[in-house]
Amino acid sequence: MNPILFWAREVLALLFFLFFLVFGLSGLLGLFRFPDPWSRLQASSVTSTTSVFSLLTALLLIAPSWAMASRILIIMAFFMISSPTGSHIIARFLWFSGLPHWMPEEKDKG
Amino acid sequence: MRARTLWNLIRWVLSGSVFFLVWLFFSSETSLFAHLLGLAGAMLISALTYRVFLADHEAGLRYFFPNPIWVVVLIVRLSWSFYLSSFRIVGTILGGPCRPRIVHFRTRLKSDLARFALANFITWTPGTITLDLDDDHLTVFWFYADTAHRRLAGEKIKEGLEGILGKVWV
Numbered sequence: 001m002n003p004i005l006f007w008a009r010e011v012l013a014l015l016f017f018l019f020f021l022v023f024g025l026s027g028l029l030g031l032f033r034f035p036d037p038w039s040r041l042q043a044s045s046v047t048s049t050t051s052v053f054s055l056l057t058a059l060l061l062i063a064p065s066w067a068m069a070s071r072i073l074i075i076m077a078f079f080m081i082s083s084p085t086g087s088h089i090i091a092r093f094l095w096f097s098g099l100p101h102w103m104p105e106e107k108d109k110g
Numbered sequence: 111m112r113a114r115t116l117w118n119l120i121r122w123v124l125s126g127s128v129f130f131l132v133w134l135f136f137s138s139e140t141s142l143f144a145h146l147l148g149l150a151g152a153m154l155i156s157a158l159t160y161r162v163f164l165a166d167h168e169a170g171l172r173y174f175f176p177n178p179i180w181v182v183v184l185i186v187r188l189s190w191s192f193y194l195s196s197f198r199i200v201g202t203i204l205g206g207p208c209r210p211r212i213v214h215f216r217t218r219l220k221s222d223l224a225r226f227a228l229a230n231f232i233t234w235t236p237g238t239i240t241l242d243l244d245d246d247h248l249t250v251f252w253f254y255a256d257t258a259h260r261r262l263a264g265e266k267i268k269e270g271l272e273g274i275l276g277k278v279w280v
């Protein structure tokens with residue numbers, strides 16, 4: 001492989017691994033910082049979707065063969081369907097349970 | 111051949127082809143025996159499930175077969191807004207502002223698959239979660255609501271996604 005392409009691929013993969021770490025840790029932090037299930041669901045969606053998607057993208061970039069890359073692509077496609085479905089089921093249950101969502105204080109509003 | 115029988119046959123072959131493609135991607139097998147075995151398995155599963163995947167009333171190929179060029183545009187557009195929203199959520203986690211609210215709006219999309227995709231992508235993007243999809247009516251929990259106006263809220267949440275989805279499907 002062309003050395004420039006090789007390095008570009010490695011640097012991009014590293015960037016996406018960094019995203020994985022940052023979003024994963026932020027999501028975990030959000031689970032503790034947010035006060036109610038509605039907003040915690042937002043934090044967990046960052047953890048589950050953005051960080052895992054970044055991880056899979058990084059793995060796709062450094063996949064050693066087309067066979068491996070195609071498997072990762074299929075996993076990404078399934079993940080894009082299953083992850084929102086899980087969040088939706090929890091949110092729908094919250095909605096039907098009638099639990100009110102958290103309203104931040106006026107000074108916290110943007 | 112009766113029209114309904116022909117339509118059932120088309121649905122069976124189409125869903126079987128998609129299953130076979132997924133199997134090819136996942137197995138990465140190259141031998142003829144493996145291909146035949148995969149095809150037989152895909153067609154068998156398709157015979158049992160095509161009614162679930164391709165609804166009987168959607169008798170138009172554009173209702174479930176995506177336009178490949180617009181799929182690429184959709185993925186690029188979605189990834190961009192996906193990362194932007196994620197950074198915004200990280201900002202909120204670290205002490206930034208938010209204004210949670212449940213909003214209702216309608217979609218112009220016609221096919222079930224396009225509506226499902228819109229609801230799914232809204233949930234997939236951090237900051238918005240679809241609570242309900244009833245015909246063309248969506249109920250969404252929006253973490254950064256800056257309006258209660260139905261149409262405006264809908265336009266802000268969909269952010270052009272609906273237009274692209276309308277070109278991918280109908």
